[in-house]
Amino acid sequence: MRNLINLFSKIALNSPRVVSYNNSLRSISTTTVRNDLMEFFDDPKNWGAEEVKSGRSWKKDELRIKSNTDLHKLWYVLLKERNMLLTMEQESKDQARLFPSPERLDKVEDSMENLEAVVRERNTAYHKLETGETGERPGRMEVGPLGIRYYYKMSEYPIPKHMNKKWQEKYKFYKYDKDVEAFLLKYREKLYLSKRKAQRRNFNHVIGLMNRFPNMDMEAVKEQYPDVDIEKAKSSRKYKGHFLPK
Amino acid sequence: MSTRWYPIYQKGGPQLRVFLPNFWMKLVKPTQDQPPNIVQFACSMEMTKHDVKNYLEKIYNIKCVDVRTRIHMPKTRRDPGKGYVIKDEDTKYAYVTMPKEESFKFPDLFETETKEKIVEDHDKAMKQAKEGFQDFLKKNKDRANMPGWFTI
Numbered sequence: 515m516r517n518l519i520n521l522f523s524k525i526a527l528n529s530p531r532v533v534s535y536n537n538s539l540r541s542i543s544t545t546t547v548r549n550d551l552m553e554f555f556d557d558p559k560n561w562g563a564e565e566v567k568s569g570r571s572w573k574k575d576e577l578r579i580k581s582n583t584d585l586h587k588l589w590y591v592l593l594k595e596r597n598m599l600l601t602m603e604q605e606s607k608d609q610a611r612l613f614p615s616p617e618r619l620d621k622v623e624d625s626m627e628n629l630e631a632v633v634r635e636r637n638t639a640y641h642k643l644e645t646g647e648t649g650e651r652p653g654r655m656e657v658g659p660l661g662i663r664y665y666y667k668m669s670e671y672p673i674p675k676h677m678n679k680k681w682q683e684k685y686k687f688y689k690y691d692k693d694v695e696a697f698l699l700k701y702r703e704k705l706y707l708s709k710r711k712a713q714r715r716n717f718n719h720v721i722g723l724m725n726r727f728p729n730m731d732m733e734a735v736k737e738q739y740p741d742v743d744i745e746k747a748k749s750s751r752k753y754k755g756h757f758l759p760k
Numbered sequence: 761m762s763t764r765w766y767p768i769y770q771k772g773g774p775q776l777r778v779f780l781p782n783f784w785m786k787l788v789k790p791t792q793d794q795p796p797n798i799v800q801f802a803c804s805m806e807m808t809k810h811d812v813k814n815y816l817e818k819i820y821n822i823k824c825v826d827v828r829t830r831i832h833m834p835k836t837r838r839d840p841g842k843g844y845v846i847k848d849e850d851t852k853y854a855y856v857t858m859p860k861e862e863s864f865k866f867p868d869l870f871e872t873e874t875k876e877k878i879v880e881d882h883d884k885a886m887k888q889a890k891e892g893f894q895d896f897l898k899k900n901k902d903r904a905n906m907p908g909w910f911t912i
Contacts (some may be wrong), residue, residue: 626782
């Protein structure tokens with residue numbers, strides 16, 4: 515997220531923007547700022563209410579047409595709203611009372627996620643244009659001490675790796691080990707067996723479906739169970755059922 | 761700061777700026793009696809005292825004289841059904857001291873339930889249930905003695 519720092523300091527500060535929105539766009543509207551601890555609480559008329567009406571969350575498309583400064587302001591509005599809802603939820607829980615319309619929390623969190631995604635989009639676009647890289651935190655696939663691959667997130671260190679004892683203790687990568695090889699053999703066998711089991715289960719399930727619903731849409735079945743060979747399933751003896759052929 | 765990834769700070773480097781902090785704080789009813797200018801918050805586990813101070817001063821415009829934090833570890837208990845030991849998640853609490861002249865009292869969000877209110881709620885629920893049953897009867901008028909799960 516350091517990239518956000520670059521983005522805001524460069525774009526937000528350098529571009530004197532005059533943007534006029536027409537009325538059809540959704541604009542940021544806030545209540546008057548109270549600037550005290552009562553901001554952590556809902557409007558007093560909603561205290562003890564059974565339902566609080568609220569709108570929907572912000573969509574990505576709506577956020578894309580906002581300026582960086584607007585997004586920045588909106589973030590703080592959402593942050594305060596979330597804090598308020600968390601406070602109200604906690605107090606309701608403690609008093610064993612109803613917390614009205616808990617979906618508000620989900621809406622706020624959804625909006626925050628969307629906002630962050632939009633900022634990230636702008637950030638990568640800016641970095642790709644300027645440096646040719648995404649500007650995201652770099653990383654690579656590594657093999658852990660138990661021979662299992664994982665995504666290693668890189669970060670900055672004040673001293674090089676060979677001097678960094680703490681890093682060496684924390685990050686161990688795979689080196690040949692007899693026991694680990696034996697473990698991997700069994701582990702892979704387990705994965706293989708579970709995969710084969712799932713395949714067989716799907717195969718039998720498709721046969722069952724075909725027996726129960728003779729006029730089924732086979733294209734849909736193929737799409738839902740891509741690993742099942744339909745022709746093979748049709749020639750299976752389970753498909754024919756326990757009756758004499760006509 | 762926030763839980764995001766920052767470049768390391770080295771002497772002489774530019775000051776780190778925080779954009780889009782994702783910390784949360786909730787004001788909670790104090791577990792122990794406190795002086796009127798001390799407020800108790802539950803906050804993100806990653807927050808430091810400086811973070812709490814900056815968060816309140818910059819975002820909420822609340823002056824903090826002092827901040828103390830503690831991490832509350834709930835008691836372990838037995839799962840009622842399975843019997844194994846379980847524990848709720850730890851919480852970080854921040855005790856924020858505001859200037860001497862300011863005071864805050866946690867408001868009463870819910871009026872105490874009076875007897876009339878309880879009776880009223882009960883009546884309302886009963887009325888709703890009766891209406892629901894009448895609807896059910898109306899729907900099944902033409903098909904008496906059908907099992908309850910049978911519907912179209």
